[in-house]
Amino acid sequence: MAGNSDLQLSRRKTRDKSFALLVVGFVLLMPPIVRTSLFEGHIFGIPYTVFYMFSVWAFLILGAVIISPRLRDEDKSLQSNDNDKASGSD
Amino acid sequence: MLSVNILLAACLAYVVLLFAVAFIVDQRTRERPINWLHSPVIYTLSISVYCTSWTFYGAVGSAARNGLEFITIYLGPTLVFVGWWWLLRKLVRIGRAHRITSIADLISSRYGKSSSLAVLVTLIAVTATTPYIALQLQSVTRSYQIIAVGADSVTTAFWIAAGMALFTILFGTRNLDANERHHGVVAAIALEAVVKLLALIAVGVYATYFVADGFADVFANVPNEVIQGGDDIFGPRWIILTFLSATAIICLPRQFQVTVVENIEEKQLATASWLFPLYLFGMTIFIMPIALVGLKVMPPDANPDLYVLTLPLATERDELALFAFLGGFSSATSMVIVAAIAVSTMVSNHIVMPIALRLLAANHAVSGDVRNLLLISRRVSIAVILGLGFLYFYVSGGSEALAAIGLIAFVGVAQFLPSLVGGIFWRGATRLGAIAGLVAGAGLWAYTLFLPSFGGHFILSSDALANGPWGLDILRPQALLGLTGLDPLVHAVIWSVGVNALLFIVVSCFTQPGILERLQGTLFVDVYRSAGGAPTTQTAGTAESEDLFILAQRILGTQPARDLFDEMALAQGISRGLPHPTDSVVARLERELAGSIGAASAHAMVTRIAGGQTVGMNELINIADETQELIETSRQLAEKSAALERTARQLRVVNERLRTLDAQKDEFLSQVSHELRTPMTSVRSFAEILLENKDTPPETSSRFLSIIHDESIRLTRLLDEILDISILEAGRTELILEEVEAHIAVMRAIDTISGITHKAGVSLEVTGDIKGVKTSANDDRLRQVLINILSNAVKYNASVEPEIHVRTHATEMFIFIDVIDNGGGVSREESSSVFEKFARGSSAGSNQGAGLGLPISRAIMRAMNGDLTLEFAKDGSSFFRITLARI
Numbered sequence: 001m002a003g004n005s006d007l008q009l010s011r012r013k014t015r016d017k018s019f020a021l022l023v024v025g026f027v028l029l030m031p032p033i034v035r036t037s038l039f040e041g042h043i044f045g046i047p048y049t050v051f052y053m054f055s056v057w058a059f060l061i062l063g064a065v066i067i068s069p070r071l072r073d074e075d076k077s078l079q080s081n082d083n084d085k086a087s088g089s090d
Numbered sequence: 091m092l093s094v095n096i097l098l099a100a101c102l103a104y105v106v107l108l109f110a111v112a113f114i115v116d117q118r119t120r121e122r123p124i125n126w127l128h129s130p131v132i133y134t135l136s137i138s139v140y141c142t143s144w145t146f147y148g149a150v151g152s153a154a155r156n157g158l159e160f161i162t163i164y165l166g167p168t169l170v171f172v173g174w175w176w177l178l179r180k181l182v183r184i185g186r187a188h189r190i191t192s193i194a195d196l197i198s199s200r201y202g203k204s205s206s207l208a209v210l211v212t213l214i215a216v217t218a219t220t221p222y223i224a225l226q227l228q229s230v231t232r233s234y235q236i237i238a239v240g241a242d243s244v245t246t247a248f249w250i251a252a253g254m255a256l257f258t259i260l261f262g263t264r265n266l267d268a269n270e271r272h273h274g275v276v277a278a279i280a281l282e283a284v285v286k287l288l289a290l291i292a293v294g295v296y297a298t299y300f301v302a303d304g305f306a307d308v309f310a311n312v313p314n315e316v317i318q319g320g321d322d323i324f325g326p327r328w329i330i331l332t333f334l335s336a337t338a339i340i341c342l343p344r345q346f347q348v349t350v351v352e353n354i355e356e357k358q359l360a361t362a363s364w365l366f367p368l369y370l371f372g373m374t375i376f377i378m379p380i381a382l383v384g385l386k387v388m389p390p391d392a393n394p395d396l397y398v399l400t401l402p403l404a405t406e407r408d409e410l411a412l413f414a415f416l417g418g419f420s421s422a423t424s425m426v427i428v429a430a431i432a433v434s435t436m437v438s439n440h441i442v443m444p445i446a447l448r449l450l451a452a453n454h455a456v457s458g459d460v461r462n463l464l465l466i467s468r469r470v471s472i473a474v475i476l477g478l479g480f481l482y483f484y485v486s487g488g489s490e491a492l493a494a495i496g497l498i499a500f501v502g503v504a505q506f507l508p509s510l511v512g513g514i515f516w517r518g519a520t521r522l523g524a525i526a527g528l529v530a531g532a533g534l535w536a537y538t539l540f541l542p543s544f545g546g547h548f549i550l551s552s553d554a555l556a557n558g559p560w561g562l563d564i565l566r567p568q569a570l571l572g573l574t575g576l577d578p579l580v581h582a583v584i585w586s587v588g589v590n591a592l593l594f595i596v597v598s599c600f601t602q603p604g605i606l607e608r609l610q611g612t613l614f615v616d617v618y619r620s621a622g623g624a625p626t627t628q629t630a631g632t633a634e635s636e637d638l639f640i641l642a643q644r645i646l647g648t649q650p651a652r653d654l655f656d657e658m659a660l661a662q663g664i665s666r667g668l669p670h671p672t673d674s675v676v677a678r679l680e681r682e683l684a685g686s687i688g689a690a691s692a693h694a695m696v697t698r699i700a701g702g703q704t705v706g707m708n709e710l711i712n713i714a715d716e717t718q719e720l721i722e723t724s725r726q727l728a729e730k731s732a733a734l735e736r737t738a739r740q741l742r743v744v745n746e747r748l749r750t751l752d753a754q755k756d757e758f759l760s761q762v763s764h765e766l767r768t769p770m771t772s773v774r775s776f777a778e779i780l781l782e783n784k785d786t787p788p789e790t791s792s793r794f795l796s797i798i799h800d801e802s803i804r805l806t807r808l809l810d811e812i813l814d815i816s817i818l819e820a821g822r823t824e825l826i827l828e829e830v831e832a833h834i835a836v837m838r839a840i841d842t843i844s845g846i847t848h849k850a851g852v853s854l855e856v857t858g859d860i861k862g863v864k865t866s867a868n869d870d871r872l873r874q875v876l877i878n879i880l881s882n883a884v885k886y887n888a889s890v891e892p893e894i895h896v897r898t899h900a901t902e903m904f905i906f907i908d909v910i911d912n913g914g915g916v917s918r919e920e921s922s923s924v925f926e927k928f929a930r931g932s933s934a935g936s937n938q939g940a941g942l943g944l945p946i947s948r949a950i951m952r953a954m955n956g957d958l959t960l961e962f963a964k965d966g967s968s969f970f971r972i973t974l975a976r977i
Contacts, residue, residue, distance in 0.1 A: 015175060022173035029165055029332065031324045038324070040314055045306025047317050050378060053161055057168060057371055064172045064364035071175050071360060 014070045021063040028056045092408040094238040097415060104285075104416055105253070108278045108423075112261045116274030127273055128354050130361030135280035136348045137362060138287075138369050140167060140339060142222070142425035143229035144496040145373060146286055146418045151395030153381035157319030162328055163496075164374050166335030168367040174359055177340065178349065180514055182359055184617045185350035189685035193346040193506060194436040199689035200513040200614050201521035202607030208440035208690045210525060211506065212433075214532045215343045216475065218502025219433050221543065223479025224486065225495040226422035227251055231483075233399050233418050237411075247483050254426045255476040262431035263468045275427060276352055282420035287372055289417025293398050294376020296410055297383040301401070308379045316382070330580045334500040341503040341510065344425065347432035426476070434471035439688035442467035447694055460644035464687060486544050498543050501582055505531035508591040512598070517615050521607055523598030531590025534570075539582035542567050635668035638679055641695060645683055654682060758927055765808055765941075769801040811942040815927065818949035825868040825953050832905045832974055833861045835869065836896060839876035843884065850884050850892060858898035865905055865974040867954045872974075875947040875958065879909045879970050882943065887913030905976050908961070910969040921960050921968065 027033050037052035044051070118124050126132065145163070152160035170178065181196075190196045194215060198208035227247045234250075235241050261275045302308045309317075339345050353359065384397035392400055399418065402410035446463055486495075508531070509524035546552025550559070550567065558565040568578045570585055603611060635655075642651035658678060659669040669675050676696060683692035776794040780786060786794070817823045840847075840854060847854055883894050889912050897908040916924055927945050948958040956974045963969065 018173070018175050022169065022176075025169055025172060029169075030329060034324050034328070038318065042306075042309065045304070045309055047309050047312070047314070049158060049314075049317055050309070053158060054371075054375065057161075057165070057367070060168055060172050061364050061367045061371060064367065068174070068360045068363040 014067060018067045018071055021060065021067060025056065025060045025063075029053075092237050092403065092411050097234075097237050097412065100412055100416065101419060104419070105257070108281065109257070109260075111281055112274035112278040114274075115277040116261065119273040124273070127277060128358070130358040130365065132276065132280045133348075133353065133358040134362040134365040134369060135283035136276045136352060136428075137345070137366050138283040138373075139279055139344055139348055139424045139428045140342075141283075141286065141370070141373050141421055142496070143226050143418050143422040146290060146421040147229050147233065147395050147398055148225075148496065149374065149377045150381045150384065150397045151393070153377050154385055154394035154397065155319070157315075157317045157323060158378070159319050159323060159328065159331065160377060161374060162331035163335045164370040166332045166337070167339035168370060169332075170336045170339050171363045171366050174363040177511070178359055178363075179356065180617060181340070181350050181510075182353050182356060184514060184614055185353065186356075187617055188613070188689065189681055191351060191439060191685065191688050192432055192436045193341065193343055193510070194440050195684075195688040195690070196346075196350075197506065197509050197513065197524065198440070199684075200610055201509075201519075201524050202604050202610055203690045203693040204521050204607075205440065205444050205690040205694065207509075207521060207524055207528070208436075208688065209444075210528050210532075212436040212440045214502060214505055214528065215433055215436055216478070217532075217536070217540065218499045219343060219429050219475065220478045220482045221486075221495050221502075221540070222499035223251075223426055223429060223476060224482035225499075226426050227479055227483045228495070229395070230419060230422045232393075232396060233415055236396060236399055236403065237415070244484060247480060251476045251480045254423055255430070255473050257423070258427045258430045258434075258472050258476075259469045262427065262434070262472065263465055272352070272431065275431065276348075279348070279424045279428060282424040283369075286417040286420040286424075287369065289413050289420070290373055290398065291376060292410060293402060293414050293417075294380055296407065297401055298376060298379045301383050301387060301405060302379070305379065308382050312382055316385070317378075326580050327577050330577075330583050331497075334497065334504055334583065337504040337507050338500045341506040342429075342499070343432035343436065343503070344428040347428055347435075351432075426479075430472045430475050433475050434468045436688075437471040437475075438464055438467035439691055442471070443687050443691040444694065447691065460641075460687075461647055464645070485548055495543070497579055498539055501539055501579070501586060502532070502535050504583065504587050505535060505590055507587065508594040512591075512594055513611070514614050514617075516598075517611050518598055518603075519594070519611065520598045520601045520603045522601040523594045523596075526597040527590040527592075527594030530593050531586045534586035534589055535582060538567050538570060538585055539578065542578070635671050635675075638671060638676070638696075639668055642679060642683070645686055645695075654679070761927060762812060766805065769805045769808070773798050773801045773805075808942070811946060815942055815946045815949055818946065818953055821953070823953075825871060825950070827866045827868055827954060829864050829977070830867045830869050830872060831861075832863055832865050832900075832907065833898070835867070835872050836876060836898065836907060839873050839880060840896070842873070842877055843880050846881060846884050847894070850887070852884050852887065852892040852894055854894045854896070856896045856898070860898045860900045860905055863900045863905055864977055865956075866977050867956070867974060868950075871950045871954065875950050875972065876907070878943045878947045879958075879972065883909055883911040883913065883970075887911050889913050900976060903976055905974040907972040907974070908969050909972070910963075910967075916960060916968045918962070918966075918968075921962075924960055925958075 034052075037049045039048045041048045042051075115124065115127065119127070149160045149163070184190065185196065188196075188199055190199065194208045194211035197211050198204050201207050227250055230250050231243050231247045234246050235243060238246075261278070262272060298305060298308055339349075380397055380401065381394060384392070384394060384401050388397065388400060388404060399411060399414050402408075402414055443460075443464065446460065446467075450460075505528055508527050509519070512519045513524065541548065541550040542555055544550070546555050554560075555567055557563060558567075564571055568581055569576075570581070573581060573585075576584070639651065639655055642654060645651075646654065655668055658675050659665075659667060662669050662672070662675075664670075680692050680696040683695065686692075687695075776798050780791055780794055836856065840856065846852075880894065880896075884892070887894075891912075893912045895908075895910040897906075897910060899906055925944050925948050927942055944958070951958040951972060954974075956972065959971050959973070961969055961971045
């Protein structure tokens with residue numbers, strides 16, 4: 001029982017993290033926060049605004065790379081319905 | 091300069107390659123599934139059909155005109171995919187569980203398999219897809235015209251449209267797949283996705299590192315206004331564009347097709363959640379540099395929408411230009427193919443099929459092959475859709491910037507969002523709400539954005555555009571009800587999507603869903619709870635198996651239908667012939683058919699054969715709706731709480747017993763210390779007297795010493811008894827049992843106490859005949875018990891002529907030894923306490939032992955599977971009874 005609830009807890013945590021990532025991405029890319037990138041200057045020769053935008057984007061991708069594989073569904077019954085297709089076509 | 095012939099040859103070769111890939115994969119999957127086709131990478135690449143020629147050419151144009159704004163078109167999808175767990179996963183799950191074939195199918199299924207909704211969604215999809223296809227034709231035509239200078243745009247666009255229609259018809263409608271998947275097309279699309287990505291990156295790298303000198307050089311001396319697009323870049327338009335792109339990645343018919351319908355495994359989605367944003371990242375990272383380099387290098391009159399192509403051409407890089415052209419060609423063709431498949435599926439399933447059904451219903455004798463009809467209708471639909479795209483291109487004159495056309499389509503499909511998202515998360519959404527929202531939203535979209543996009547050449551005149559129809563200022567399409575000062579796009583989105591959502595919610599609140607609608611709503615909203623496509627409720631079995639089989643044959647084809655029915659028959663235990671038309675068979679058939687022709691048509695067909703009312707009052711009871719679920723949940727809760735209560739009660743009882751035992755233990759300890767204290771006190775005091783008075787007479791001191799001696803013996807005996815009882819009660823000792831003759835044991839015990847009896851003048855009588863009767867006991871211990879009971883009888887007998895009567899008798903199972911005396915016995919009040927430790931008879935003298943004899947005796951008897959009890963005779967006198975098990 002304890003192991004099961006631990007598993008559920010960690011799943012919920014992963015889900016929460018994924019949601020947090022989404023919210024953070026949304027807030028960073030939408031006004032008013034995105035206005036903070038209206039800042040004259042260059043980083044590595046790239047205008048700050050452009051750099052900001054692509055950095056947030058990269059951050060979102062990185063977050064998804066880390067979180068998504070752990071968000072697998074516990075319900076295996078619907079993982080693949082290709083089997084019935086394969087048997088149906090034989 | 092790149093020659094037209096080389097270009098055409100390269101294009102032809104590329105198209106042949108696509109054909110070959112699609113053909114080979116299609117052939118192979120027919121034999122057995124190809125594993126790599128199931129890989130999440132292929133899935134992601136097919137989703138990248140989102141990046142059309144609008145991205146390939148138009149994003150650069152957009153970046154050159156409006157700076158960073160183009161990025162919103164990719165941020166929306168990124169957010170949707172990063173948050174896949176909340177929306178996409180549910181869509182995919184529903185799509186698989188209910189064999190959804192298109193977005194129109196999903197929406198119509200959700201709202202009770204409504205065919206009117208399916209038609210409505212299909213019409214909107216066709217209308218919204220038309221400008222998008224026109225956009226692709228336009229970009230390919232224009233890029234072709236760059237190389238083939240002077241080519242007629244209409245002719246070029248026509249041939250491009252015709253070629254694409256051919257490819258789509260060949261590979262998109264080869265078969266009516268069980269679940270509407272097109273492996274060959276997916277493989278070709280994936281190849282195109284790679285080509286367009288590489289082409290764009292190649293041009294980007296070339297612009298950044300060969301024309302310019304790295305990123306720093308690209309951005310050097312670029313005024314901020316260019317990057318930020320002049321006005322306030324992060325205004326309402328930024329939000330609306332992100333919203334639109336996020337919506338489009340879900341609602342565009344072709345995106346729905348690749349993301350939901352072509353999905354094979356849910357884990358593909360987990361990978362796509364980061365791989366697709368990464369793909370978009372790769373596609374866009376060089377957009378800004380290409381635009382900026384183009385602005386610097388190219389003449390001011392060059393169209394920024396074609397920088398990707400013209401930049402390499404202007405710098406004499408023909409091979410790169412060719413690659414770029416193929417990239418643009420790839421992005422256009424992949425979009426057109428998938429969009430045409432998706433929309434033609436909708437048209438044939440939701441518009442052609444219902445009409446065909448009507449005709450079939452009117453004439454039962456016609457055994458028309460529905461399957462052929464479907465395929466033909468799909469092929470015709472594809473041709474019509476591409477024709478419409480061509481027509482749009484022709485009418486609108488193809489003069490606008492690419493981005494504007496794409497956005498028209500985005501707003502069009504955004505009308506699906508309220509019904510779609512509302513439908514899968516909100517049980518209360520109703521069909522009428524969805525229809526009201528869609529009709530109003532689509533109408534407003536057409537009026538505020540779609541018709542104005544023709545620039546006054548189609549339905550709305552330019553005068554009506556500027557001053558409102560009939561000169562009514564308040565109806566100006568781009569300033570409806572006087573809402574001015576907004577970007578036309580923002581204006582259109584606010585009106586169309588806003589009114590759509592509002593009507594959807596309000597009308598849903600005020601209308602009652604039908605029975606099937608409620609059922610479907612529950613199945614969709616709770617898709618994670620109901621495993622798979624739960625069977626829909628069905629008719630009373632009026633269907634004939636033959637009719638159902640004929641229907642299946644017509645749609646699925648003879649062999650697949652045969653297989654399906656054989657399988658269902660086998661499941662019913664019928665080895666030969668057709669299965670009984672049970673509800674589950676009908677439901678299964680409907681689900682299979684839905685995979686080919688959509689839920690609404692499948693439902694209509696099966697219902698027509700199965701006949702009459704689909705859902706009756708009885709079935710309503712079975713509907714797993716809210717009430718039922720609540721009842722079920724509360725029943726489980728009640729069960730749980732009852733179980734908890736039981737446990738609590740048991741715990742209370744156990745706790746009570748523990749408390750009693752604890753109290754007894756305390757009592758016992760205090761008794762023990764009290765009992766030990768009495769002899770100890772006398773021993774100590776006599777010893778002190780002897781120590782202090784050295785001149786005590788010898789006879790006195792010897793008397794004192796003998797008292798000390800006696801008390802020590804009593805102490806020792808007491809301690810022995812305590813030890814004995816604790817061992818016996820804890821069951822820590824196993825008495826060794828042997829065969830004992832009860833009579834002999836009794837007689838020996840009487841012999842042992844004969845000294846006391848004689849001294850006390852007690853007359854002892856033994857009656858009963860148990861000679862030869864044997865029991866299993868420990869001889870010594872049994873004697874100890876007998877002696878204890880007998881000596882008690884002597885000790886506590888206050889009678890003048892004490893008598894003891896030992897009465898023995900045996901039954902089949904037991905031997906009873908009763909010890910009866912005339913000493914008054916134990917009163918009923920005392921009876922419960924005689925076996926308690928340290929309890930002594932009320933008539934006992936002061937120095938009569940510690941009161942452990944009876945508890946020990948009883949513990950011994952119980953350890954020997956017997957017992958010692960206090961019994962009452964009829965006259966109220968009491969006696970002790972020793973019970974032994976007979977062997």
